[in-house]
Amino acid sequence: MDKIKLIIAREYLTRVKKKxxxxxxxxxxxxxAALMIAPVYFSTISSGEKTVGIVDESGFFxxxxxxxxxxxxxxxxxxxxxxxxxxxxxxxxxxxxxxxPSYTFPHHVILFSSKQPGMNVxxxxxxxxxxxxxxxxxxxxxxxxxxxxxIKSSIDVNTVKLKEDGTEEEQMAARDLILGLVAGIAIYFxxxxxxxxxxxxxxxxxxxxxxxxxxxxxxxxxxxxxxxVGVALVGLTQFLLWVVLTxxxxxxxxxxxxxxxxxxxxxxxxTVIQTMSANNPTEMTFENSAALEALxxxxxxxxxxxxxxxxxxxxxxxxxxxxxxxAIGSAVDNETDTQQFMLPLTVPLILxxxxxxNIASDPDGPLSFWLSxxxxxxxxxxxxxxxxxxxxxxxxxSMTLVILGFFAATWFAAxxxxxxxxxxxxxxTYKEIxxxxxx
Amino acid sequence: MDLLxxxxxxxxxxxxxxxxxxxxxxxxxxxxxxxxPNGAGKTTFIRIINQILxxxxxxxxxxxxxxxxxxxxxxGYLPExxxxxxxxxVGEQAxxxxxxxxxxxxxxxxxxxxxxxxxxxxxxxxRKVEELSKGMQQKVQFIVTILHKPKLLIxxxxxxxxxxINANLLKSEIINLRDKGATIIFSTHNMSSVEEICDxxxxxxxxxxxxxxxxxxxxxxxxxxLYQIEYQPESLSFDSxxxxxxxxxxxxxxxxxxxxxxxxxxxxxxTELLEYVMNxxxxxxxxxxxxxxxxxxxxxxxxxxxxxxxxxx
Numbered sequence: 201m202d203k204i205k206l207i208i209a210r211e212y213l214t215r216v217k218k219k220x221x222x223x224x225x226x227x228x229x230x231x232x233a234a235l236m237i238a239p240v241y242f243s244t245i246s247s248g249e250k251t252v253g254i255v256d257e258s259g260f261f262x263x264x265x266x267x268x269x270x271x272x273x274x275x276x277x278x279x280x281x282x283x284x285x286x287x288x289x290x291x292x293x294x295x296x297x298x299x300x301p302s303y304t305f306p307h308h309v310i311l312f313s314s315k316q317p318g319m320n321v322x323x324x325x326x327x328x329x330x331x332x333x334x335x336x337x338x339x340x341x342x343x344x345x346x347x348x349x350x351i352k353s354s355i356d357v358n359t360v361k362l363k364e365d366g367t368e369e370e371q372m373a374a375r376d377l378i379l380g381l382v383a384g385i386a387i388y389f390x391x392x393x394x395x396x397x398x399x400x401x402x403x404x405x406x407x408x409x410x411x412x413x414x415x416x417x418x419x420x421x422x423x424x425x426x427x428x429v430g431v432a433l434v435g436l437t438q439f440l441l442w443v444v445l446t447x448x449x450x451x452x453x454x455x456x457x458x459x460x461x462x463x464x465x466x467x468x469x470x471t472v473i474q475t476m477s478a479n480n481p482t483e484m485t486f487e488n489s490a491a492l493e494a495l496x497x498x499x500x501x502x503x504x505x506x507x508x509x510x511x512x513x514x515x516x517x518x519x520x521x522x523x524x525x526x527a528i529g530s531a532v533d534n535e536t537d538t539q540q541f542m543l544p545l546t547v548p549l550i551l552x553x554x555x556x557x558n559i560a561s562d563p564d565g566p567l568s569f570w571l572s573x574x575x576x577x578x579x580x581x582x583x584x585x586x587x588x589x590x591x592x593x594x595x596x597x598s599m600t601l602v603i604l605g606f607f608a609a610t611w612f613a614a615x616x617x618x619x620x621x622x623x624x625x626x627x628x629t630y631k632e633i634x635x636x637x638x639x
Numbered sequence: 640m641d642l643l644x645x646x647x648x649x650x651x652x653x654x655x656x657x658x659x660x661x662x663x664x665x666x667x668x669x670x671x672x673x674x675x676p677n678g679a680g681k682t683t684f685i686r687i688i689n690q691i692l693x694x695x696x697x698x699x700x701x702x703x704x705x706x707x708x709x710x711x712x713x714x715g716y717l718p719e720x721x722x723x724x725x726x727x728x729v730g731e732q733a734x735x736x737x738x739x740x741x742x743x744x745x746x747x748x749x750x751x752x753x754x755x756x757x758x759x760x761x762x763x764x765x766r767k768v769e770e771l772s773k774g775m776q777q778k779v780q781f782i783v784t785i786l787h788k789p790k791l792l793i794x795x796x797x798x799x800x801x802x803x804i805n806a807n808l809l810k811s812e813i814i815n816l817r818d819k820g821a822t823i824i825f826s827t828h829n830m831s832s833v834e835e836i837c838d839x840x841x842x843x844x845x846x847x848x849x850x851x852x853x854x855x856x857x858x859x860x861x862x863x864x865l866y867q868i869e870y871q872p873e874s875l876s877f878d879s880x881x882x883x884x885x886x887x888x889x890x891x892x893x894x895x896x897x898x899x900x901x902x903x904x905x906x907x908x909x910t911e912l913l914e915y916v917m918n919x920x921x922x923x924x925x926x927x928x929x930x931x932x933x934x935x936x937x938x939x940x941x942x943x944x945x946x947x948x949x950x951x952x
Contacts, residue, residue, distance in 0.1 A: 206738055214727060409722030413783070416689045416716040417739040419708075622691070624720065635653060 204422045204429075211401065211430025216437060225438055229445035237453045250321055253292035255280045257300040260336060265328055271321055284312060296325060305333055373588075377560045380584035383510050387579050388553055391518050394435040395525040395545075399538065401427050402529030402621070411621045420618035425610070428522045435518065502587075509586045512599060517579025520606045521545060527613035530620030531636075537627045548576035556584050563588040573598050575605025612637065640702075642667040642791060642822040643688070648697035650683055657683040659846040661697070665824065665839070670817055672833045672854075673826040674932065675843035681826040682719060684843075685793055688824075689716050701791070712741040715789035719796040719826075721780050723768045730755075730764035733783055740787040747786065754782040758808075774805050781809060785816060792816065793824045798832050810836060830932040842936055849943050850935070861935045864902055865928035866909065870920035871896035877919045885912055895923055 215221055253276040254265065265273040276283055276290065280297050287295065295312040309329060311322065338348050402424075405411045414423055528541040552571055559568045563585045571581035572590070578598045582590070619636035620628070628636075641664050648661040657680045665671045673681045686692040688699060690708060699706040701713070724732055730751065737747035755761045758778045763771060771779070777800065785792060792813070798806045814836060817823055825833045834840070834854060842850040850857065865888065872878075881887070889900040903909055916922050930938075 203739055206735065210735055214724075404724075408725055409720045410724055412691070412718040412720050413716070413722075413736065413780075414739070415691050416714070416718070417711060417736070420691075622686075639653075 203418045204426045207418065207423060207426025208430040208433070211427050212433050212437075215397070215431065215434045221434070221438070225441050226445070228438075228442045229449055232442070232446045233449035233453060236450055250293045251291065252294045252296050252321070252325070253283065253290055254296045254298070255283050256296075256298045258298050258306050260298075260305070260332070265325075268324070271324060287312070287314065294321065298329075305336065376587035379506065379587040380560060381556055383506070383583040383586075384553065384556055384580040387510075387514050387517050387583055388549055390435055390439070390514060391521045391549060391579070394431050394518055395522045397434070398428055398431050398522040399525040399529035400535065401431065402526050402617075403532065403535060403538075406530070406533060406621060406624075415618075415621065420621060421614045424523070424526050424614060424617050428519065428526060431522065432515065432518055502589075506586055509595075510583060513579040513583050513602070516599075516602045516606055520575060520579070520602065520609050521549075523606070523610040523613040527616040527620065530617040531623070531628050531633055533624060533627070541630075541633075548574075549580065552577040552580040556580070559584045560588075563590075569594065573601060575602045578602055615639075640667045641665060642702060643824075644700040645684075645688075646698050646700075648684065648687065648699065649695045650680075650687065650692070651695055656846050658687075658694070661843075661848055663841055663848065663851065665822060667822050668817065668820060669838040670813070670823045670825065670836055672830075672837035672840035673824060673843060674828070674830050674833070674840055674936065676828050679828075679843040680846045681828075681843055682795055685716070685718075685795055685824070685826055688791075688793065689714060712787060713790045715740075715784040715787065715792045717780060717784040717792075717794045717797060719799070723776060723779060725769040726767060728765055728767055729760075729771065729779060732768065733779060733786070736783045737786050742787050750786050751782065754786065758782065773800065774802055777801055777805055778808075781812070785812075789821065791822050791824070793826070795826045796829075797825060797827070798829065806832075830936060834932040840932070842939060844936075844940050844943070850939050854932075857932075857935060858929060861930050861938070863928055863930055864904060866901050866903055866912070867898060867924070867926050867928055868901065868912070868916055868922070869893055869896060869898045869924040870916055870922050872920045880919070882911070882915060896921075900928065 249270055249272060251272045251274055252265075253274050255276050255278060257280070267273055274292060276292070276295070278286075280295075280299075283290065283295050283297075293313060293315070297310040297312060298306055299308075299310070301307070309325070311325070335345075335348055339345065405414065405423075411423075418426075524545055528538055528545075531541065532538055555567065555571060559571060559581055562568060568581065568585055571577045572585050572594070579602065582595070582598050586595075615637045616633055619639060620633075643663070643665040645661055645663040648658050650656075650658040661680075661684060673684065675681055683692065687694050688706070690706065690711065701710050704710075727735075733751050734744060734747045737751065738744060742750070752761075755764065758781075760771075760775055760778055763775060768776060768779070784794075794813075797809060801809060813823055825837060827833055837854050839853050840851070840857065841848050886902040887899055888902055889898075891898040891900075901912065903912065913922070913925060916925075
């Protein structure tokens with residue numbers, strides 16, 4: 201037992217002290233924080249204001265566009281040909297051309313620009329025109345503007361799950377999907393990154409020819425488990441440091457850019473309100489309710505189950521696969537020879553990521569059930585299901601099977617490992633590895 | 640007392656018999672040579688002693704006790720495929736390997752200080768292994784092998800890759816350790832490198848022990864009764880009047896004069912030959928042709944394979 205502790209300590213310390221670990225640990229959160237902060241930051245600095253000149257031949261819309269912070273509208277009392285000719289002198293970035301409709305209302309409009317107008321401008325104009333058109337059509341049918349305002353609605357569908365004990369639980373599919381996917385992908389990366397680290401460690405001991413010195417002091421099994429546990433601790437350390445550092449950075453950045461952020465939020469709300477059509481007090485309350493709902497969505501997440509499940513599958517998924525990665529490492533002399541043996545390990549992992557959408561769209565269906573029960577796919581598949589709520593017995597079954605799978609994989613890997621580490625020279629075939637296992 | 644006794648050890652790999660009914664007894668405080676060509680089964684036998692492999696049948700006793708994991712710390716093993724973690728610092732790594740053998744950190748540190756100074760590699764304590772020359776790495780490997788003062792030391796092909804200076808250092812240290820009470824097993828296919836320091840040897844060929852015993856006895860049993868005389872003839876009648884009872888095997892011209900290889904049967908006397916030579920020539924050199932372990936090995940292998948062939952016929 202003391203020896204295995206020594207091995208774990210060495211595996212852990214040599215990796216944690218490496219420059220690449222320190223760099224990755226610092227760079228990771230900076231990258232992640234940058235991903236979160238950069239869009240906010242750029243939208244505040246590059247609020248490249250665009251002026252849109254309107255040439256409206258239909259005569260319906262001239263008053264229909266509201267200026268926003270980034271888009272200003274300006275009616276051009278020009279023919280479209282003149283406007284196009286004088287594009288450079290007009291001082292506008294875009295020309296919105298609404299042609300004379302052939303039948304009552306226009307079916308299409310054209311944006312002229314020397315540059316790409318950008319998604320924002322396009323979609324704002326589209327929404328704006330559509331809203332106006334709808335109102336115009338309704339008005340034309342003789343419906344009073346008050347009624348038009350009244351029938352504006354935005355309905356929310358809330359799904360509530362009736363539990364067997366009679367309680368109710370609100371379901372939020374989008375939130376659950378995002379949570380599950382993020383957790384599943386994190387597990388996927390963790391298994392690959394650190395599984396490969398175990399494999400490289402085994403290969404290193406073989407190529408450095410230190411393995412026989414080591415197994416004359418400790419059992420091959422101790423050596424293998426020590427490495428797997430040591431690397432797991434490296435992974436957990438890095439993960440923890442990333443979470444802490446990312447949170448610190450994001451909080452710090454939020455504090456530093458506080459003014460811009462509040463400004464931006466106001467802009468967003470304003471944009472939405474304008475899009476939804478103007479000056480309507482009911483829209484404000486809708487905005488508020490959306491914000492409330494988002495808060496509600498976060499507060500109703502079943503954190504203990506999700507975090508517990510994540511840590512469990514994170515750990516056992518890694519343990520199951522890393523034992524097999526260690527077996528691969530023991531069978532070969534260098535990393536290039538690992539390719540053919542990696543395939544059976546990568547297929548189930550990639551499959552569960554590829555089928556993530558299908559699992560999320562039918563979390564209680566047979567595909568989801570089987571993928572989340574088979575130990576090779578369950579760490580990812582079950583993690584996608586957990587936020588949607590999984591029956592206790594299925595969760596218990598899946599967890600038991602992962603643990604059993606881990607023991608089976610370790611037993612299988614240890615048999616290959618203890619023979620493989622002493623084999624040098626030629627690249628083994630699957631048949632030979634099977635013989636080592638049977639021996 | 641016998642430190643290690645192996646009884647009827649058998650080991651089979653896939654379709655290859657590695658060891659067949661190996662019986663060996665290694666006395667305490669001796670230097671024991673396991674000799675044989677590559678692939679004879681030496682390394683397999685050593686790995687069984689080190690409990691890296693298990694035997695299919697038979698038993699091994701160390702100090703009278705059946706081989707057990709607790710014996711690991713009384714064995715020091717320098718394998719043929721040996722190396723160190725390249726990216727780790729020398730001292731740190733030596734301490735780690737010593738602790739795996741059961742030494743405490745402080746014990747390991749003290750011992751290492753002593754040996755590092757003795758082998759003049761003290762300055763390299765904080766350097767990475769990859770910065771060391773091959774000779775220095777070998778010194779580190781040797782130190783790590785003997786650091787926990789094992790009762791049984793096993794060296795598999797110890798001199799392969801060593802330069803002559805390091806090889807001599809190693810030899811004298813090994814004899815030192817033997818004098819302090821350690822038992823040493825050498826395994827090598829390079830027989831001339833160890834025959835002078837081994838007390839006993841076992842010749843292994845194709846999974847079997849074909850010859851075992853004290854080096855002196857084996858050599859005595861394989862005497863050829865051949866003698867070489869080198870001389871400068873002083874009379875022309877040297878060859879013509881050479882006594883007939885001595886069977887001349889070979890005549891050769893050398894740089895200094897002439898050389899004769901003569902067979903003298905046991906019952907005969909070498910003095911008669913010497914007297915004749917001294918009367919007829921100036922004697923430069925006279926020596927018995929002693930077979931090398933290599934010659935003995937080849938002869939024994941040939942005999943044993945002839946025997947099996949005859950047996951089959």
